[in-house]
Amino acid sequence: MEKEPEPSGTNSVIEIKNVDKFYGDNHIVKNLTLSIREREFLSILGPSGCGKTTLLRMLAGFEHHTKGEILINGESIDDKEPFKRNINTVFQNYALFPHMTIYSNIAYGLKMKRVKKDEIEKRVIEVLAMVRLEGFENRYPSQLSGGQKQRVAIARAIVNNPQVLLLDEPLGALDMKLRKQMQIELKRLQRKLGITFVYVTHDQEEALTMSDRIAVMNRGVLEQCAPPSDIYEKPGTKFIADFIGESNLFESVVEDGSDSTDGNAHLFSEGGTLLGKLEQFEENELLYVCVRPEKTLYSLASVDGFSLCGIVRENIYLGNVIKTIVVLTNGQEVKINLSPGQVPPAIETVLYIYWNVKDCVMVRTISHRIFTELEKVKLNEYGEVMEAEPINKEEVKSQEAP
Amino acid sequence: MLFDKTKFTSKTVPLFVMVSPATAWLVLLIAIPLLYIFVISFCSTTESHNIAFSFTLKNYIKLFDRTILSIYWNSLSVSVLTAVFCVLIAYPFAYIMVKTSPLKRTLMMVGLMLPFWTNSLIRLYSWRTLLGRNGYVNDFLIYIGVINEPIEMMFTRSAVVLGMVYTLLPFMVLPIFAVIDKLDKTLIEASKDLGANFIKTFCYVILPLTAPGIFAGVIMVFIPSLGLFFVSDLMGGGNNQIIGNLISRQFKEAFNWPFGATLSIMLIAITIFLVRVYTKKGGKLDELGAV
Numbered sequence: 176m177e178k179e180p181e182p183s184g185t186n187s188v189i190e191i192k193n194v195d196k197f198y199g200d201n202h203i204v205k206n207l208t209l210s211i212r213e214r215e216f217l218s219i220l221g222p223s224g225c226g227k228t229t230l231l232r233m234l235a236g237f238e239h240h241t242k243g244e245i246l247i248n249g250e251s252i253d254d255k256e257p258f259k260r261n262i263n264t265v266f267q268n269y270a271l272f273p274h275m276t277i278y279s280n281i282a283y284g285l286k287m288k289r290v291k292k293d294e295i296e297k298r299v300i301e302v303l304a305m306v307r308l309e310g311f312e313n314r315y316p317s318q319l320s321g322g323q324k325q326r327v328a329i330a331r332a333i334v335n336n337p338q339v340l341l342l343d344e345p346l347g348a349l350d351m352k353l354r355k356q357m358q359i360e361l362k363r364l365q366r367k368l369g370i371t372f373v374y375v376t377h378d379q380e381e382a383l384t385m386s387d388r389i390a391v392m393n394r395g396v397l398e399q400c401a402p403p404s405d406i407y408e409k410p411g412t413k414f415i416a417d418f419i420g421e422s423n424l425f426e427s428v429v430e431d432g433s434d435s436t437d438g439n440a441h442l443f444s445e446g447g448t449l450l451g452k453l454e455q456f457e458e459n460e461l462l463y464v465c466v467r468p469e470k471t472l473y474s475l476a477s478v479d480g481f482s483l484c485g486i487v488r489e490n491i492y493l494g495n496v497i498k499t500i501v502v503l504t505n506g507q508e509v510k511i512n513l514s515p516g517q518v519p520p521a522i523e524t525v526l527y528i529y530w531n532v533k534d535c536v537m538v539r540t541i542s543h544r545i546f547t548e549l550e551k552v553k554l555n556e557y558g559e560v561m562e563a564e565p566i567n568k569e570e571v572k573s574q575e576a577p
Numbered sequence: 578m579l580f581d582k583t584k585f586t587s588k589t590v591p592l593f594v595m596v597s598p599a600t601a602w603l604v605l606l607i608a609i610p611l612l613y614i615f616v617i618s619f620c621s622t623t624e625s626h627n628i629a630f631s632f633t634l635k636n637y638i639k640l641f642d643r644t645i646l647s648i649y650w651n652s653l654s655v656s657v658l659t660a661v662f663c664v665l666i667a668y669p670f671a672y673i674m675v676k677t678s679p680l681k682r683t684l685m686m687v688g689l690m691l692p693f694w695t696n697s698l699i700r701l702y703s704w705r706t707l708l709g710r711n712g713y714v715n716d717f718l719i720y721i722g723v724i725n726e727p728i729e730m731m732f733t734r735s736a737v738v739l740g741m742v743y744t745l746l747p748f749m750v751l752p753i754f755a756v757i758d759k760l761d762k763t764l765i766e767a768s769k770d771l772g773a774n775f776i777k778t779f780c781y782v783i784l785p786l787t788a789p790g791i792f793a794g795v796i797m798v799f800i801p802s803l804g805l806f807f808v809s810d811l812m813g814g815g816n817n818q819i820i821g822n823l824i825s826r827q828f829k830e831a832f833n834w835p836f837g838a839t840l841s842i843m844l845i846a847i848t849i850f851l852v853r854v855y856t857k858k859g860g861k862l863d864e865l866g867a868v
């Protein structure tokens with residue numbers, strides 16, 4: 176079962192094409208398209224209830240998708256029972272058989288496939304060594320600690336040498352330290368075995384450190400699937416910019432007729448004007464400028480193109496960083512990270528926020544595409560007021576509505 | 578006992594007040610009658626069927642009479658058959674009950690329990706209209722030409738077993754239902770995930786993990802089925818005696834109370850033995866509805 180460690184391939188093992196899942200009237204997974212590659216470590220990240228487990232269960236065969244297509248090695252899985260797929264699952268609650276010893280638990284899958292007895296024994300011993308549980312063969316699951324159970328669950332799955340391993344928050348129940356340790360062990364195993372891991376988590380740090388690619392889901396929609404550095408540095412949507420790491424988001428519209436001789440986009444936000452990257456814009460399009468706190472700068476005089484004026488509310492010392500919180504005129508809080516050497520601005524100092532245009536990312540909401548048309552209609556209606564306080568007007572309206 | 582072990586402080590008073598009425602009832606209704614039964618099982622009878630309070634073991638020796646032993650044998654075999662059929666019917670029933678929608682589950686539960694609000698004698702009598710020589714089943718079988726003569730279905734051992742199963746089925750369904758309902762569904766998924774089809778999953782995972790419920794159900798069915806004399810009276814017509822018949826006859830017809838008491842003590846001993854086996858195997862008493 177040993178394979179040469181190889182970087183993740185480009186051939187896809189699993190193709191998910193326009194898959195929808197309904198529970199009754201609830202639309203849980205929405206038009207999801209994703210291809211999972213050979214030997215890659217793919218994390219599925221998202222807030223609670225966004226449909227991660229549901230997606231995983233569809234891959235494992237415990238749930239049926241309502242619409243769309245799922246292909247494994249190019250074959251549709253529609254009629255493949257779970258026990259006929261070359262995919263194994265590590266369950267969130269481990270799901271070890273309580274009436275069987277660790278040995279029997281791990282041997283179960285092989286026994287079902289009618290592997291010969293001595294072959295089973297060889298592989299179980301081998302895999303026990305791999306998860307560092309030698310000598311635990313005759314214990315029962317109830318006699319193990321959480322971390323040990325976890326490792327048995329992993330051993331029970333990988334002993335079958337599956338093509339894909341599905342893991343549903345496998346480290347969820349472990350304490351911080353053990354979690355870190357298991358993360359490293361999991362990653363090591365994945366490299367060594369060359370198995371595709373589909374790893375569900377809602378811990379973004381875990382996803383960022385372990386994955387080759389991260390698929391971020393929100394409310395059943397796949398927002399972006401990209402390598403960790405891209406997810407962090409080039410978030411594709413507003414949700415991701417907000418969800419992954421810390422960021423300052425400025426809701427803005429493109430300034431009318433900004434043909435931008437300086438190569439920057441001139442934008443309007445509630446707090447003032449600001450600069451962003453020049454991209455393809457719709458007129459009056461609503462977009463978000465995302466700047467990480469460590470890339471956010473301040474000065475006492477206003478900077479060309481920016482008019483985000485604010486007042487320092489507090490400085491928080493966090494050891495390796497100092498976090499300065501600035502409140503803008505519209506009430507928005509902006510976080511600035513300073514390295515410990517720097518002297519933070521005094522509280523109640525009035526200052527201007529700016530950034531280098533190359534450090535910001537322009538993002539939109541995922542529903543943007545659908546709603547652009549709608550937004551335009553709304554905004555045009557308030558065309559005159561828009562230039563002064565475009566967004567505020569809308570907010571006031573929506574607050575009054577209920 | 579309470580007095581010599583514990584100091585009688587103000588704290589023990591409420592405890593004493595709370596526990597003592599229950600204890601008093603238990604002593605009055607269970608301990609004293611049991612003790613009485615135990616004592617007279619060593620007595621003999623006078624000419625006029627009164628109890629002669631003199632120690633003898635002849636009642637216990639009489640247990641080894643061939644007629645008595647054959648009734649014990651018959652009774653045990655009826656009970657074993659009853660338990661087996663109850664398991665075979667109750668397990669799928671309970672399994673479906675767990676799997677189905679809440680509405681259907683409630684309907685199945687009501688369907689199971691509803692008959693118990695009518696007198697069991699009446700319900701047993703109604704089997705006669707179905708299975709008797711001129712019953713509907715015979716009529717039907719003759720009508721479709723399977724048989725020419727009505728066949729004797731009542732007053733056989735099968736009829737007694739049928740009556741027992743019919744009477745005791747809920748006591749098998751309930752513990753099995755409880756244990757299947759509690760079964761962690763992800764274990765079934767894990768089994769399928771590891772390549773087991775339903776039959777293998779059932780044999781290796783579901784059955785072993787629900788066995789305690791079957792065990793509890795067997796105890797709950799087996800023990801009463803030794804004593805339900807009216808079932809064998811009505812369905813077996815007196816040809817198929819069980820231990821319960823034997824006991825009731827000693828008290829009601831033979832007026833041999835001491836021997837009846839001995840048979841009762843034996844029944845209690847069998848019960849205690851079975852419950853001991855059950856608890857030894859890790860069964861819990863409260864799952865039997867005791868405690």
Ligand SMILES: Nc1ncnc2c1ncn2[C@@H]1O[C@H](COP(=O)(O)OP(=O)(O)OP(=O)(O)O)[C@@H](O)[C@H]1O
Nearest residue numbers: 198201203221222223224225226227228229230377
């Ligand atoms: N069997 C079911 N019937 C109806 N709704 C369900 C069912 N299972 C899940 N859901 C719903 O589907 C949505 C997504 O559930 P899912 O378990 O996939 O979330 P998740 O992303 O795994 O969340 P978490 O991080 O909390 O585990 C939830 O709103 C949940 O209520």
Ligand SMILES: [Mg+2]
Nearest residue numbers: 227228229343
């Ligand atoms: Mg989940």
